[in-house]
Amino acid sequence: MSDQPVLAPKPQRGRPRDPERCRRILEAARRHFNEHGLERANVDAIAADAGVSKMTVYSNFGSKERLFQAVVHERTATTVTGVQGAESLDPDQPEKTLLAIGARFLALTRGDALGTLRSVYGVAGAQPDVCREFYKDGPERFNGELAAYLRRAHSAGTLKVRNPLQAADLFLSMFLGSGHFRGLLMLEKPAPREDRALLREAVRVFMAAYGA
Structure with missing residues (x-):
């Protein structure tokens, strides 16, 4: 059956969305997009998985592409929750803070x-718009939040960071090695002890380079 929203009704103005129904649609769509990708994911299957009609999916999101955008936005909105609000992180304890941020x-x-x-x-x-939004709301935002913390730690005298954005990028890049690529390729992931060792070493190297 075609995924094209040829007969999809336009969303009714003034009619509030059902949050629980939208949540179910987004969760089902995330599973199908993750498993099949945008092109092969089927809206009929997503609707059935969410317990709604295909028309309901389209009336809430307009098209499969806009549903995909909503899934990406919802996912990236959670990627920075562990570092969001850099003003609340203690600039006097950079090693402890970096361990927490790195673990996240x-x-x-x-x-x-x-x-x-x-x-x-x-x-x-x-x-391109989806990719741009993903980058802006995910990696760029996470890097920016970490840079904001590093800037405060520099002001507090606990770190010496001349270029906070570059330093944040370098710190996060230490976690994008072989283990990350194995995960992307759905191969065997590193054991938890390996990840703990990587985390400790990344923080040690960063503190050696930027510690006051």
């Missing part, structure tokens, strides 16, 4: 977010 980012490079990353890679070139 490392979990993202190993976990469920990889499915969304694979999906976005799959539409690179064909969906």
Whole structure:
């Protein structure tokens, strides 16, 4: 059956969306996009999985492409929750803070977010707006939040960071090695002890380079 929203009704103005129904649609869509990608994912199957009609999916999201954009936005909105609000992180304890931030980012490079990353890679070139939004709301935002913390730690005298954005990028890049690529390729992931060792070493190297 075609995925084209030829007969899809336009959303009714003033009619509030059902949050629970939207949540079910987004969760079902995320599973299907992660498993099949944008092109092969089927709206009929997504609707059935969410327990709604195909028309309901289209009336809430307009098209399969806009549903994919909503899934990407919803996923990237959660990627920076571990570092969001840099003003609340203690600039006097950079090693402890970096361990916490690194653990959060490392979990993202190993976990469920990889499915969304694979999906976005799959539409690179064909969906530039989706890719741009993913980058802005995910990697760029996470890097910016970390840079804001590093700037405060520099002001507090606990770190010496001349270029916070570059330093943040270098720190996060230390978690994008072989373990991350194995996860992207759905191969065997590193053991938890390997990840803990990587985290400690990344923070040690960063503190050696930028410690006051």
